[in-house]
Amino acid sequence: MTPQRLMILEAIEGAEGHISAEEIYESVRRRYPSLNASTVYRTMEMLKDRGLVTETDMGDGRVRFHSAGNEHHHHLVCSVCGQVFDLSEELLSPLAKKLASDYGFRADLQHMAIFGRCKNCP
Amino acid sequence: MTPQRLMILEAIEGAEGHISAEEIYESVRRRYPSLNASTVYRTMEMLKDRGLVTETDMGDGRVRFHSAGNEHHHHLVCSVCGQVFDLSEELLSPLAKKLASDYGFRADLQHMAIFGRCKNCP
DNA sequence: AACTTATTGCAAGTCTGTTGCAACTACAAT
DNA sequence: ATTGTAGTTGCAACAGACTTGCAATAAGTT
Numbered sequence: 001m002t003p004q005r006l007m008i009l010e011a012i013e014g015a016e017g018h019i020s021a022e023e024i025y026e027s028v029r030r031r032y033p034s035l036n037a038s039t040v041y042r043t044m045e046m047l048k049d050r051g052l053v054t055e056t057d058m059g060d061g062r063v064r065f066h067s068a069g070n071e072h073h074h075h076l077v078c079s080v081c082g083q084v085f086d087l088s089e090e091l092l093s094p095l096a097k098k099l100a101s102d103y104g105f106r107a108d109l110q111h112m113a114i115f116g117r118c119k120n121c122p
Numbered sequence: 123m124t125p126q127r128l129m130i131l132e133a134i135e136g137a138e139g140h141i142s143a144e145e146i147y148e149s150v151r152r153r154y155p156s157l158n159a160s161t162v163y164r165t166m167e168m169l170k171d172r173g174l175v176t177e178t179d180m181g182d183g184r185v186r187f188h189s190a191g192n193e194h195h196h197h198l199v200c201s202v203c204g205q206v207f208d209l210s211e212e213l214l215s216p217l218a219k220k221l222a223s224d225y226g227f228r229a230d231l232q233h234m235a236i237f238g239r240c241k242n243c244p
Numbered sequence: 245a246a247c248t249t250a251t252t253g254c255a256a257g258t259c260t261g262t263t264g265c266a267a268c269t270a271c272a273a274t
Numbered sequence: 275a276t277t278g279t280a281g282t283t284g285c286a287a288c289a290g291a292c293t294t295g296c297a298a299t300a301a302g303t304t
Contacts, residue, residue, distance in 0.1 A: 099198065104240070105200075105207070114231075160262075185261095
């Protein structure tokens, strides 16, 4: 565990919600300016492999992360206004059960983004 | 409707399942070598706007398309072996109803990919 | 201290997709 | 038939998010 990795982890824990690689980079660089972006990417891969962090593609061309410690939650992404709403786990657990029993498919519902239009958008 | 667009549409209809922009490009180029890749991208955008085609991000860094004529279906993507399984619509419609009633969120469940591990993978 | 291994920073490269622009095409109006 | 107009294409350059090769550094071991 190097200082770089520690600070990257802190940035992820610190950000409530989801944070992109670039946001992590900028955030850590404020305290540690010599950090390189590739270190962020390599660290994120390591943290994913270790299961400390999960990755969600919110559909805006960049991936976002959040610490896996928090309880699982899902995301409703409005494709009109771009707002992201959180969704509690239990709404998807019946689906997960059904996928397991009918298809033997163990869905990884930690990173789940559902696209559509929110109630404020046409 | 230009010859390029016609051939692009044929390539999408012809491919059963989902096809990436690059696959469309290669497929059409076999018959029409002067086609340019940007034409494929621009055509796909037009077809999406017109609702003739839907887009799904299967998580491999490129987007895939299929013709919207087919009944909606969803995708189970195995993150170990990469295989894609189709999933019929009705499994998700209870979820869609719940999202609408509880959150006022009109989910676009045409392009839906659920990640996890299939029954053949550990 | 010398050796081994892992990690970092840097620069260059990849890969998918986008954009500006000039040339081309189809069609309509004069 | 000529001109005009709008839409489409090919090209080349660009953009953004990541990835990789490699030498330098740091950390841990014998």
